[in-house]
Amino acid sequence: MIRFENVGLRYGMGPEVLRDVSFVLPERSFQFLSGPSGTGKTTLLRLLFLSLKPTRGLITIFGKDRSRITREELPHIRRRIGVVFQDFRLLDHMTTYENVALPLRVRGREEASYRADVVELLKWVGLGERMHVLPPVLSGGEKQRAAIARALIEQPRILLADEPTGNVDPQLARRLLRLLIELNRMGTAVVVATHDIGLMDQVDARRMVLSGGRLEIYD
Amino acid sequence: MTSPKASRLLLPAARLKETVSAGIRQQAARTLERRRLTPIVPPDSIAGRAMVLVIAIMTFLSCLTLGAVTLVRDTAAAWQTEIAREATIQIKPAEGLDMEGALGRARAVAASYRGVRGATIVDRAATARLLEPWLGPGLDIDELPVPRLVIVTIDPVERPDFAAMRAELAEAVPSAVLDDHRGWVDRLVAMARTTVTIGMAVLGLMLSATALTVIFATRGAMAGNGHVIEVLHFVGAEARFIAREFRRHFLIAGTRGAAAGGAAAVIVFVVFSWWSSRNVATPEGDQTAALFGNFSIGLSGYLGVALVVLLIAGLTAATSHFTVMAHLKRIET
Ligand SMILES: Nc1ncnc2c1ncn2[C@@H]1O[C@H](COP(=O)(O)OP(=O)(O)OP(=O)(O)O)[C@@H](O)[C@H]1O
Numbered sequence: 298m299i300r301f302e303n304v305g306l307r308y309g310m311g312p313e314v315l316r317d318v319s320f321v322l323p324e325r326s327f328q329f330l331s332g333p334s335g336t337g338k339t340t341l342l343r344l345l346f347l348s349l350k351p352t353r354g355l356i357t358i359f360g361k362d363r364s365r366i367t368r369e370e371l372p373h374i375r376r377r378i379g380v381v382f383q384d385f386r387l388l389d390h391m392t393t394y395e396n397v398a399l400p401l402r403v404r405g406r407e408e409a410s411y412r413a414d415v416v417e418l419l420k421w422v423g424l425g426e427r428m429h430v431l432p433p434v435l436s437g438g439e440k441q442r443a444a445i446a447r448a449l450i451e452q453p454r455i456l457l458a459d460e461p462t463g464n465v466d467p468q469l470a471r472r473l474l475r476l477l478i479e480l481n482r483m484g485t486a487v488v489v490a491t492h493d494i495g496l497m498d499q500v501d502a503r504r505m506v507l508s509g510g511r512l513e514i515y516d
Numbered sequence: 517m518t519s520p521k522a523s524r525l526l527l528p529a530a531r532l533k534e535t536v537s538a539g540i541r542q543q544a545a546r547t548l549e550r551r552r553l554t555p556i557v558p559p560d561s562i563a564g565r566a567m568v569l570v571i572a573i574m575t576f577l578s579c580l581t582l583g584a585v586t587l588v589r590d591t592a593a594a595w596q597t598e599i600a601r602e603a604t605i606q607i608k609p610a611e612g613l614d615m616e617g618a619l620g621r622a623r624a625v626a627a628s629y630r631g632v633r634g635a636t637i638v639d640r641a642a643t644a645r646l647l648e649p650w651l652g653p654g655l656d657i658d659e660l661p662v663p664r665l666v667i668v669t670i671d672p673v674e675r676p677d678f679a680a681m682r683a684e685l686a687e688a689v690p691s692a693v694l695d696d697h698r699g700w701v702d703r704l705v706a707m708a709r710t711t712v713t714i715g716m717a718v719l720g721l722m723l724s725a726t727a728l729t730v731i732f733a734t735r736g737a738m739a740g741n742g743h744v745i746e747v748l749h750f751v752g753a754e755a756r757f758i759a760r761e762f763r764r765h766f767l768i769a770g771t772r773g774a775a776a777g778g779a780a781a782v783i784v785f786v787v788f789s790w791w792s793s794r795n796v797a798t799p800e801g802d803q804t805a806a807l808f809g810n811f812s813i814g815l816s817g818y819l820g821v822a823l824v825v826l827l828i829a830g831l832t833a834a835t836s837h838f839t840v841m842a843h844l845k846r847i848e849t
């Protein structure tokens with residue numbers, strides 16, 4: 298589904314953050330992306346999400362060459378990739394419900410056509426009661442789940458989650474992880490960036506480990 | 517108890533009523549939901565409200581300047597035609613001059629020219645009235661050597677040949693002096709031109725300052741929205757969609773500010789015009805009226821104000837559009 302070949306990336310004139318990174322993300326796969334802070338996990342996710350262009354190497358995404366994708370095509374391809382940002386990026390002036398529905402709304406869908414789906418998804422992530430609340434009054438874990446719901450609303454083929462358990466207690470972390478595994482069982486590929494070893498030990502999944510700009514894969 | 521027949525009739529009616537009211541309820545719920553949807557662009561922040569205020573003030577000042585320039589231009593033009601429309605022939609009394617005969621001859625000469633619409637002799641009574649402020653009432657014109665006037669009305673488009681008229685007058689009535697107000701008109705034209713040029717320059721500066729201020733105020737109000745643009749972008753909104761939402765929001769905000777400023781300026785002009793027309797008979801009123809006409813900026817003035825308002829609202833929207841596009845380009849590196 299997504300293939301990296303000898304991908305390198307540097308920000309501006311800085312040092313190479315990623316060096317010769319090669320891997321394949323198959324359909325319906327589940328993997329952790331780990332490594333010490335500042336080694337480029339977020340950077341790698343941004344490459345996967347097409348918000349960065351590699352400085353060298355080849356990225357193929359849904360069978361398309363990244364370098365040939367135009368700015369106009371980007372929104373369409375992004376719809377097949379769900380992202381949960383490290384800092385959530387919810388809009389504070391909209392309710393949780395509206396935040397989760399935003400990807401559909403910006404595509405021009407009528408509210409009546411998606412209301413039931415959004416409500417169902419909110420219940421699935423356990424936010425059924427917090428639907429009409431503004432994000433500033435949500436707890437960290439609730440924001441996290443709202444961000445996950447928003448990433449899932451368009452039923453993406455792959456979900457990228459950046460430190461989804463970064464600031465929640467271990468118990469909630471386990472629940473969120475179970476949510477992601479359930480999602481994966483239903484057919485969505487999942488990449489979870491984390492440096493929480495305890496979390497990774499709970500699941501027997503592929504591990505992609507970044508260190509010193511290089512990627513090692515433990516199947 | 518109702519008869520079976522009646523209940524057969526009642527049942528469908530009740531069902532119909534139920535369906536209709538359910539439909540109405542649903543419709544009401546739907547409109548309620550739609551209205552509840554929060555706008556994509558966050559409601560006005562402090563910077564946004566400051567922007568609306570700045571736009572209102574700058575539009576007000578621009579429209580005042582525009583109105584003042586329109587006023588000066590119209591007044592100057594009115595003066596010019598007013599004065600250019602008349603010439604006077606003055607006949608000084610002389611020993612053995614038959615004044616009435618001389619006046620008649622002078623009028624005949626003037627009236628014979630192309631471009632002269634009419635020539636009237638200022639009669640004794642009118643002359644006496646003209647001199648009354650200086651010489652007092654009860655004046656007997658015949659006792660004093662008072663010069664007399666012939667007013668010549670001129671077609672401002674096709675002016676008569678004054679040189680020829682002057683020469684002919686000198687033959688017919690040697691003591692007649694023709695004044696075509698040329699000197700006056702020339703000086704007035706020069707002054708009016710200078711005033712209008714200065715006014716235009718001031719208006720140009722004012723509009724440039726307004727445009728720049730509006731652009732900076734809009735960018736200031738947009739600064740807090742970078743986060744919103746990014747989120748919209750990352751949830752898959754197309755650039756066109758994001759730009760449209762912001763354009764619409766800022767068009768409304770800009771129109772609100774600009775319309776308020778323009779309306780305030782129009783009110784100022786209407787109030788002044790009403791005040792000056794109410795004071796026509798008083799000395800102050802006459803003086804201001806003589807200087808500025810009646811303060812009404814006319815149709816072109818109002819159209820100008822409307823144009824300024826539209827331009828400023830459009831500029832606000834355009835600025836937000838370009839800010840969005842620039843921001844998106846920066847994200848997409
Ligand atoms: N926009 C940027 N411009 C320049 N350098 C950047 C930028 N973003 C990240 N970096 C640098 O790239 C390196 C990798 O950053 P990245 O955010 O990918 O790390 P990370 O593995 O996600 O860290 P963490 O676990 O703390 O989230 C860091 O050294 C960081 O300083």
Ligand SMILES: [Mg+2]
Nearest residue numbers: 338339383459
């Ligand atoms: Mg990170």
